[in-house]
Amino acid sequence: MFEESSATADEPFDLDDQQRSRAAKLHEVCEIIDGLVAGTYYLDDPEYRDRLRDADITAGNLTVGGPSFDYTDTIHSVTDTRTQIRENDDNYLLVESIDDIDVASESDRTGIVMGFQGANWVKNDLSRIVTMAELGVRVIDLTYNRGNTLGDGCCERRDAGLTMLGREAVGICNDQGIVLDVSHCNDETTMDVVSYSDDPVIASHIGCRALASSQGRAKTDEQLRAIADNGGVNCITPFPPVIKQNPETHKVQQATIADVLDHIDHAVDVGGVESVAFGGDMSDRTLDQGSISKGSNLNVWRETHPEVYGEGPTDRMDSYPEHLSRYTELSNLTHGLVDRGYSDNDVCGILGGNLRRVFEEVWK
Template identity: 70%
Template sequence: MATTTPDDSREFFELTDEEQARADELHRSTTIVDGLIAGTYYLDDSDYRDRLPEAGIAAGNLTVGGSDDDFEATVDGVCEVRERIRANADNYFLIESVEDIDSAGDRTGIVLGFQGANWVGTDLDRIRVVDELDVKVIDLAYNRANTLGDGCCEGRDAGLTMLGREAVEELNDRGILLDVSHTNDATTMDVVEHSADPVIASHIGCRALANSQGRAKTDEQLRAVAEAGGVNCITPFPPVIKRDPDTHEVQPATVHDVLDHVDHAVEVGGIDSVAFGGDMSDRTLNSGSIHQGSNLNVWRKTHPEVYGDGPTDRMDPYPEGLNRYTRLGNLTRGLVDRGYDDDEVRKILGGNLQRVFESVWE
C-alpha cells in the first residue's frame, strides 16, 4: 500500500543500489501500521489531509478526545471524529476489525484510541459505551493519576488501583487493547501482569538510551511486554530519543538515534516485539509553536525527568531524516542498512501490531 517518499536517503545511509531498491520496494509493498497518530487535523486540514496516505500508512492508532475530558465530552469527541472520518472517505476509513487493515488500498484506516481514561471515573459501565463506538485502544492513565492507576508524572510509586484491575479485566473481556505509553513504572508492570491479553506501548523510547521516566521504558518493562506477546512501538518524539542523562537536556538527534532504540528493543524483547509509533505533528512543527496545554507547555518545567529540559513554547526538533511522515521511507531504509531481513522489516513496520490487534480484537 505504501507509496514512495522523498529520496533523501543518500544523506543518511550508504546503501548500494541493490539495497536502495530493496528498501524502496519493501516500503511500497508493506502494510505499514502506526502505533500512534497525534492530531485529528490529519483527517481534514487541507494542508495535511494527504500526509498519512502519501506516507503509506495503512492504519494508525489515532488519539481521540482529551486526556482530561469527562465522560460526556469524551463520547462527543469520539462521535465527532467518526463523522470527520466519514466526511473524508476518499482518504480515511474507520477500522472496525483487523481484516479492514488489509483492505486499506490507498487510504489510511483509523483505529480509535484513548490516551488516558479519566472519563471512566468510578463507573466501569462507561467502557461498554466506548466499546460500542469502536474505540479499540486505551491507555489507562495519562501523566496524572486517576481512579484506575498512576501516570508517568506522578511522584509516588503506585500502580493499578483495585478499580484499575477490574477495568483491565473488563477491557480484556471486550477485546479492547491496553496501552502503557503514559503510565508510570508500577502501573506499566501491573497492567502487563494483570492483563490476560497482550498489551502495547504505542509510542515510547528505551530508557537505557534516554533517561525519560515513564515515557521511555526500562529493559524490564520492554521484556515484560514482549514476553506477554505485546509490542513496544518506538517513537521519534525527541525527549525519549536523546538527552543528557544528568541534566535531561534534549539533544539533537537523527534517524540513526531512532534506529538505535529499535535495535535495543529488538535485542531485549526479540524481533516480534517491536514496531513504530510516530507521534509526529507536521502542523505543530510547521507553526513553530505549541498550543497551551501541550505536554511540553504544561509538564516540562515541573517534570524534566519525564519530558526533558528544553523550550516550552515550541516542539524540539524531531530527528533529522525522520521528522515527518513524508520521510518515513528513511525508517525502512535504515532497517535495511542495519541488516534486518525482509520479514523482520515487515514485522517492525506493521506485522507485529497487526498480530496483536488480531489477538486482542478477534
C-alpha cells in the same frame, strides 16, 4: 544490534543500488501500521489530509481523547472523529476489526484506529469503557500524565500502580477487545497492566530508558521484556525527549534517525524482533507552525517534570530527529532498517506486521 553504515548529510544511509531498490520495494509492499498518530487534523485539514496516505501508512492508532475528565466531552470527541472519517472517506476508513485494515489497504485508504491516551473520563463508572468499545474505540492507555481512579501516570511522583478499579478495568478491556496501551503509565502501572492483562499489551509510542532517561515515557529493559513475553509490542517513537537527552541535566539533544534505530535495535535485543514496532507521534502541523498550544505536554509538564519530558523550550516542539522528523520522511526508516541488516520479514514486522498480530489477537 547491527552496525550502521557511513552516510552523507543529504543521504542518511550508505546503501548500494540493490539495497536501495530492496528498501523502496519493502516500503511499498509492507503493511505499515503506526502505533500512534497524534493529531485529528490529519483527517480534515486540507494541507495535511493526504499526509498519512502519502507516507504509505496502511493504518494508524489515532488519539481521539483520553486526558479529559469530562465524559460528555470525550463522547463528543469520539463521535466527531467518526463524522470526520465519514466525511473524508476518500482518504480514510474507520477500523473496528482486522478486516477493516485489509479493506483500507485494498481501497488505497488509511485505516483509522480510534484510541485514547488516558482514561480519566472513566472516573468510577467502568460501564463507560463498554460504551466506548461500542462506539468503536479499540485502544486505551488507562493513565496519561496524572493519576486517576485507575492508576498512576508517568508524571506522578509516588510508587503506586493500578488501583483495584484499574485491575477491573483491565479485565473489561480484555472482554471488550480493547488493546491496552502503557505509553503514559508510570513504572508500577506499566508492570501491573502487563501482569493483569490476559491479552497482549502495547506501548504505542515510547523509547528505551537504557538509551534515554525519560521517566515513564522511556521503558526499562524489565518493562520491554515483560511486554514482549506477554506477546505485546513496543513501538519506538521519534518523539525527542524519549530518544536523546543528557542523563544528568535532562536537556533534550538533537537526534538523528540513527538514534531512533538504536532504540529499535535495543528493544529487539531485549525482547526479540517480533516485539518491536513504530509509533510516530509526529505532529507535522505543529512542527510547521513553529508553536504549540498552551495545553500541550511541553507547555504544561516540562518545567515541573523534566525527568519525563526533558529540559527544553515550552513554547514550541523540540526538533525531531534528522531524516525522520515528519511523515514525508517515513521511507527513511525503511531504508534504515535495511541498513541495519534486518531481513525482509523483520522489516515488515517492525513497520506493521507485529502490531497487526496484536490487534488481530485482541480484536478477535
